Amino acid sequence: MRRILGCSGRPVLFRDLSPDAPRVRVTLDGQVLHLPAGANLAAALLGAGITTFRMTPVSGASRGPFCMMGACFDCLIGVEGVTRQACMMQVSDGMVLTRPLGKGGA
Numbered sequence: 001m002r003r004i005l006g007c008s009g010r011p012v013l014f015r016d017l018s019p020d021a022p023r024v025r026v027t028l029d030g031q032v033l034h035l036p037a038g039a040n041l042a043a044a045l046l047g048a049g050i051t052t053f054r055m056t057p058v059s060g061a062s063r064g065p066f067c068m069m070g071a072c073f074d075c076l077i078g079v080e081g082v083t084r085q086a087c088m089m090q091v092s093d094g095m096v097l098t099r100p101l102g103k104g105g106a
C-alpha cells in the first residue's frame, strides 16, 4: 500500500485527485504550498495535508472543513486578511492565507 504524505510530512486522510493539474503558489501562515489552480480551496488544503483551518475563540479547539457546502462555518480561514469560508472559494495564484487565532488570540 502506498503511503501518501502531506506538506507536514504526516500521512494525509485526503488524496489529491488531480496530481498533474497546474499548480499555483499559495502561502498559509507563511508556509508555501503549491495547490491546483481553480480547485476548491478547502479540498485543496485537505489534499495538501492541512486539516486545521482555525481554532475556536472560546476553547481553542481546532476546526476544519465538515460540510463542504457553506453551512457549518468550520472551514473559516483568513484570505487576504478577510475571514472567509474556504469551501466556498477557489484556489488562485498568490493567495495569502492565515489561520484565525484561537483562545486568547485576536
Ligand code: FES
Pocket (backbone or CB within 6 Å): 042, 064, 065, 066, 067, 068, 069, 070, 071, 072, 073, 074, 075, 076, 085, 086, 087, 088
Ligand atoms: S466546510 Fe462547512 S462551511 Fe465550509
